[in-house]
Amino acid sequence: MLTILLDGVAYGMLLFVLASGLSVTLGLMNFINLAHGAFAMVGGYVTALLMNRAGVPFLVTLPAAFLIPAILGVVLERTLYRRLYGASPLDQVLFTIGLVLMAMPIAAYLIGDEPQQVHLPAWLSGRIEVRGVGIGVYRLFIIALCGAIAAALQMFLIKTRFGAQLRAAVDDPRVAQGLGINVDRIFAVAFAVGSGLAGLGGALAADVVGGIDPSFPVKFLVTFLIVVTIGGSNGIMGALFGALLLGVLDVAGKYYAPSIGAFIIYAVMVVTLVVRPQGLFARGEGP
Amino acid sequence: MSVPDSAETMQRLTAHLRRRARWRWPEILFWLAIPAAIFVLPSRAGIINEVLIAGLFALSLDLILGLTGIVSLGHAAFLGLGAYAAAILASKGFADPTLGLAFGAVVAALVGFVTAPLLLRGGDLTRLMVTLGVSLMLGELANRNGWLTGGADGLNFSMAPVLGLFSIGFTGQRNAALYSFAVLFILFVIARRLAHSSFGLSLTAIRENRLRAGALGVDTRRRIIGVYTVAAAYAGAAGALLAQTTQIVSLDLFDFHRSADAMLMLIIGGAGYLYGGLIGAAAFIVLRDVISAATPEYWEFWIGLALVILVLVGRGRIAAAPRRLISLIAPRAAHRGVA
Numbered sequence: 001m002l003t004i005l006l007d008g009v010a011y012g013m014l015l016f017v018l019a020s021g022l023s024v025t026l027g028l029m030n031f032i033n034l035a036h037g038a039f040a041m042v043g044g045y046v047t048a049l050l051m052n053r054a055g056v057p058f059l060v061t062l063p064a065a066f067l068i069p070a071i072l073g074v075v076l077e078r079t080l081y082r083r084l085y086g087a088s089p090l091d092q093v094l095f096t097i098g099l100v101l102m103a104m105p106i107a108a109y110l111i112g113d114e115p116q117q118v119h120l121p122a123w124l125s126g127r128i129e130v131r132g133v134g135i136g137v138y139r140l141f142i143i144a145l146c147g148a149i150a151a152a153l154q155m156f157l158i159k160t161r162f163g164a165q166l167r168a169a170v171d172d173p174r175v176a177q178g179l180g181i182n183v184d185r186i187f188a189v190a191f192a193v194g195s196g197l198a199g200l201g202g203a204l205a206a207d208v209v210g211g212i213d214p215s216f217p218v219k220f221l222v223t224f225l226i227v228v229t230i231g232g233s234n235g236i237m238g239a240l241f242g243a244l245l246l247g248v249l250d251v252a253g254k255y256y257a258p259s260i261g262a263f264i265i266y267a268v269m270v271v272t273l274v275v276r277p278q279g280l281f282a283r284g285e286g287p
Numbered sequence: 288m289s290v291p292d293s294a295e296t297m298q299r300l301t302a303h304l305r306r307r308a309r310w311r312w313p314e315i316l317f318w319l320a321i322p323a324a325i326f327v328l329p330s331r332a333g334i335i336n337e338v339l340i341a342g343l344f345a346l347s348l349d350l351i352l353g354l355t356g357i358v359s360l361g362h363a364a365f366l367g368l369g370a371y372a373a374a375i376l377a378s379k380g381f382a383d384p385t386l387g388l389a390f391g392a393v394v395a396a397l398v399g400f401v402t403a404p405l406l407l408r409g410g411d412l413t414r415l416m417v418t419l420g421v422s423l424m425l426g427e428l429a430n431r432n433g434w435l436t437g438g439a440d441g442l443n444f445s446m447a448p449v450l451g452l453f454s455i456g457f458t459g460q461r462n463a464a465l466y467s468f469a470v471l472f473i474l475f476v477i478a479r480r481l482a483h484s485s486f487g488l489s490l491t492a493i494r495e496n497r498l499r500a501g502a503l504g505v506d507t508r509r510r511i512i513g514v515y516t517v518a519a520a521y522a523g524a525a526g527a528l529l530a531q532t533t534q535i536v537s538l539d540l541f542d543f544h545r546s547a548d549a550m551l552m553l554i555i556g557g558a559g560y561l562y563g564g565l566i567g568a569a570a571f572i573v574l575r576d577v578i579s580a581a582t583p584e585y586w587e588f589w590i591g592l593a594l595v596i597l598v599l600v601g602r603g604r605i606a607a608a609p610r611r612l613i614s615l616i617a618p619r620a621a622h623r624g625v626a
Contacts (some may be wrong), residue, residue, distance in 0.1 A: 080599070089411040089412055093358070093415065094550070094551075095594065095598040097551075102592055105585040105586075106588065108584060108585070109584075109588075262423075262427050263424055266423045266424040269420045270405065270420040273413050
């Protein structure tokens with residue numbers, strides 16, 4: 001029972017890091033970025049390839065798994081995404097589906113179709129017993145790391161000048177611009193951080209999902225969207241609760257009611273959308 | 288605004304609408320060309336059949352996206368429903384294709400009718416997510432209820448001849464294509480009438496401005512539910528055709544990529560004038576065949592690139608191209624579009 005709960009929390013934390021970038025672009029900036037999973041895939045590949053081909057230790061690869069997708073994100077944001085900030089949802093959907101369709105063959109061409117495994121170091125694999133409850137060490141590692149990231153992000157958004165500027169830019173770009181905030185740059189940085197976190201999430205998730213392969217962006221796209229949908233537009237905290245709820249429900253559902261399977265999380269999403277179109281944890285009135 | 292003679296205005300308006308609804312000769316040529324192609328290229332009947340079914344599916348998406356302006360990322364739900372309904376009926380011994388087709392369409396329409404109210408709340412983003420969620424739920428249901436659907440293995444079954452005369456399937460590919468053509472044509476004629484009816488015009492009003500349409504007295508909720516149900520039935524019919532002519536169904540019918548492909552076809556061909564889905568389906572599938580013959584694994588890349596360029600250049604401008612082409616051939620026909 002407790003094991004399942006912890007597994008669910010770990011999975012939820014992982015989902016949070018993967019989807020937090022999306023909750024900024026989609027939840028806050030209202031940009032439908034279906035290509036978000038592609039950045040996660042890049043991060044996963046960075047870690048897997050650095051470990052398998054260059055023998056770099058797992059922990060050392062993680063900063064790279066953050067930085068490379070972040071740089072990629074900023075380049076794409078500056079060159080392509082920003083042209084579509086005001087576009088219709090349909091255009092955004094088409095454009096980002098196009099990006100996903102391009103990203104998958106590129107990955108298959110450069111790296112190959114077979115999943116790239118991430119082999120955890122010995123000190124992260126295995127289980128420990130705490131009062132009779134078996135807990136995977138890697139699960140604990142994920143909970144600790146992702147929890148720290150969530151806390152850091154929240155502090156960053158609430159306490160720092162940049163966080164305040166981002167919230168202002170999201171609430172009303174024109175007024176923010178008029179107050180001398182460089183909205184363009186704020187969005188670019190937010191996008192880069194979001195992409196980087198997706199990459200980090202991809203790297204951390206590689207072991208849990210059984211390796212990174214070119215279909216990763218599509219396989220988990222729906223899950224990311226559900227996290228953000230449930231979380232609503234309440235930024236980091238909404239996404240965190242959404243991700244935890246989803247993680248626990250998904251793991252528990254698969255354990256207790258395997259015959260229903262993923263049906264539960266889809267049902268939760270649809271019901272959430274119907275009852276509260278702005279998300280479960282939305283601030284009072286939506287945009 | 289003063290209207291000098293409202294009776295005269297009404298008359299001119301009715302005449303205009305009637306003129307717009309008239310069949311043009313490029314359209315007639317278009318519909319003659321398809322059976323001709325099936326007879327001239329019997330070896331390509333398989334791919335023509337695929338184009339026709341994909342075209343019907345894209346047409347059904349056009350009813351809600353192009354005509355009414357409602358975005359959906361989960362239209363595959365109805366394709367899968369229709370296909371599985373027809374397949375299950377056939378595997379239970381009712382192998383008549385027409386019966387299966389009707390059954391598939393009705394089942395899809397029922398589910399469309401039940402889920403349509405979910406589209407009435409929230410914005411475009413909510414609608415995208417709800418439609419996607421419904422298709423995923425149905426796919427998962429089909430996956431988990433293997434006793435009925437065969438689960439991950441799918442279903443294999445055989446069909447009786449159409450109307451008891453023409454056998455379809457692998458040995459009768461030409462018949463299968465002709466069968467799909469007949470269904471597509473009949474459903475297209477109905478859709479065309481629908482688009483030119485007052486119902487269709489009110490859908491256009493909803494697309495252009497839902498609030499204003501409501502203020503003009505259009506019952507927008509009922510219209511949206513109505514058109515969504517019809518579109519679901521069309522998609523169900525496409526699914527049933529697909530199941531019957533390939534005599535196999537599998538879970539990928541519910542997949543996200545089916546919905547996305549239909550949307551791409553519609554966008555390539557241009558949304559809102561009914562022919563877009565058909566033209567787009569032909570372009571998409573021929574393009575896919577040509578590209579995947581050259582680079583088997585990476586054809587998606589080129590489709591993706593085409594999409595990105597399409598959006599960056601401006602969808603409206605490119606989508607208008609086929610219509611502009613038609614207006615070059617037959618100037619009067621340029622106004623026949625619904626939009």
